[in-house]
Amino acid sequence: MHPAYTVIFFTTASGAGYGLLFWLSLAHVFGAGPDRWTSLGALILGTVLVSAGLVSSTYHLGRPERAWRAFSQWRSSWLSREGVAAVATYLPMTGLGLIWLFGLSENLVTLLAALTVFGTLITVYCTGMIYGSLPTIRHWYRTDVPVIYLVLAAGTGGLLFQSFVDDYNLLVAIALVAGLALKMWYWMDVDRDPGKYTSEMAFGMPQLGAPTPLDPPHTQPNFIMREMGYVVARKHAKRLRTFAMVLLFGASVLALVGLPWIAVLLAGAAVWMERWLFFAEAEHVSMLYYGAQRA
Numbered sequence: 001m002h003p004a005y006t007v008i009f010f011t012t013a014s015g016a017g018y019g020l021l022f023w024l025s026l027a028h029v030f031g032a033g034p035d036r037w038t039s040l041g042a043l044i045l046g047t048v049l050v051s052a053g054l055v056s057s058t059y060h061l062g063r064p065e066r067a068w069r070a071f072s073q074w075r076s077s078w079l080s081r082e083g084v085a086a087v088a089t090y091l092p093m094t095g096l097g098l099i100w101l102f103g104l105s106e107n108l109v110t111l112l113a114a115l116t117v118f119g120t121l122i123t124v125y126c127t128g129m130i131y132g133s134l135p136t137i138r139h140w141y142r143t144d145v146p147v148i149y150l151v152l153a154a155g156t157g158g159l160l161f162q163s164f165v166d167d168y169n170l171l172v173a174i175a176l177v178a179g180l181a182l183k184m185w186y187w188m189d190v191d192r193d194p195g196k197y198t199s200e201m202a203f204g205m206p207q208l209g210a211p212t213p214l215d216p217p218h219t220q221p222n223f224i225m226r227e228m229g230y231v232v233a234r235k236h237a238k239r240l241r242t243f244a245m246v247l248l249f250g251a252s253v254l255a256l257v258g259l260p261w262i263a264v265l266l267a268g269a270a271v272w273m274e275r276w277l278f279f280a281e282a283e284h285v286s287m288l289y290y291g292a293q294r295a
Contacts, residue, residue, distance in 0.1 A: 002230040003279035010057035011127060012156075012271050015149065017049025018120040019157015021093065023168065025120070027161075028096075028113035034165050040100040042164045046157070047093060054086060078133050082126035089119030124153045131278075139190055139282040144182060151179040152274070156267050159251065162260035169256050176252035176267065180245060183274060187241055190281075228284035237281055244273040 024042045027033040034042070071087075073080040092115035099109060128146025135141045158172035247270035254263035 002226060002228075003276050004060045006056045006059045008272060008275045008279070010053040010060075011149070011275050012053070012268065013049045013056070014053030014127070015124060015153035015271070016156040016160060016268070017046045017051075017053065018124050019153040019155070020046040020049070020160040021089075021116055021157070022120040022154060023158050023161035024164075025096075025113040025116040027165075028109055029117060031110075032167075033109075033113070036100045036103065038164050040097065042161060043093065043097050043100065045160065047097075050086070078126050078129040082123060082130060085119060085123040085126050089116060089123055092116045092119065120153075121150065124150050136285045137282045138193060139278070142186070144186055148179065148182050148186060151175060151182055152271055155179045155248075155251075156264070156271055159255055159260045159264045159267055162255060162258075163264070166258055169258055172260075173252045173256040176248060176255060180248045180252065183248075184245065224286055225290060228286050230280055232277070232280040237277060240273050240277055244270045244277070247273075 020042060024033065024039060024046065028039070033039055070077065070080045071083050074084050092112040095108065095112045096116065098104065099106060099112070125146050128149035131137070131140040132142060132145035155172065155176040155178070158168060158175050162168055162172050247266045251263040251267035251270065254260070254266065
């Protein structure tokens with residue numbers, strides 16, 4: 001698949017933002033949240049990251065001005081469910097912000113924080129399921145895809161939260177190591193998978209063996225070939241995988257020793273590479289018609 005940088009930025013920035021809001025709200029649920037002004041600063045940063053990511057995602061649409069129509073398809077579309085969950089999560093987030101900004105009674109903080117925790121988890125899960133629900137792409141049609149999105153969001157967001165408070169070093173490091181382990185397993189398992197479909201199946205002639213086209217399907221690249229037929233060299237993919245794993249491990253070590261700001265840079269670069277590979281290595285089944293052997 002063609003890696004769209006707006007979507008990469010969206011999943012990276014909003015994931016970190018929701019992760020930050022998750023840790024902040026969870027701390028307040030258990031009565032261990034930071035003071036009013038620290039909480040407000042963390043809330044603002046998380047909201048900015050989430051909002052920037054959501055806005056950037058609309059630029060990948062053919063008609064961004066029609067993005068609002070996606071909200072009506074929540075019964076069948078994970079993209080629509082993500083939008084609904086994201087908007088709904090703004091409500092308790094706004095309530096928390098007003099309480100901390102104006103110094104209002106904190107009687108509702110626990111309830112609003114619990115709703116924010118729930119909203120962040122649901123929204124990031126829906127983001128992962130946008131890809132995890134597509135059987136046409138074997139790299140995405142996996143139960144561990146939304147889990148990886150959740151864990152990496154918790155890890156990167158935890159680093160941001162750690163920059164406001166310094167009591168969560170071990171938990172944040174565990175989240176990052178868990179994300180690293182899950183991604184390593186994902187890559188190993190994907191590499192072992194030979195693919196479910198073949199070009200013989202695509203042409204409906206499995207008994208005749210692999211077809212050899214006499215002429216190319218098109219005289220020049222079309223939309224499907226540009227968007228679905230992106231190919232990254234195997235040696236480059238392995239190198240980027242290694243870089244991403246090293247950076248993520250380094251971020252977990254820095255989180256453990258209490259250097260979150262440097263760790264944020266390493267983790268951000270690692271997740272950016274991971275997301276780029278997530279799209280670049282994905283094989284769409286439609287490319288079987290254009291000469292691909294497995295999908």
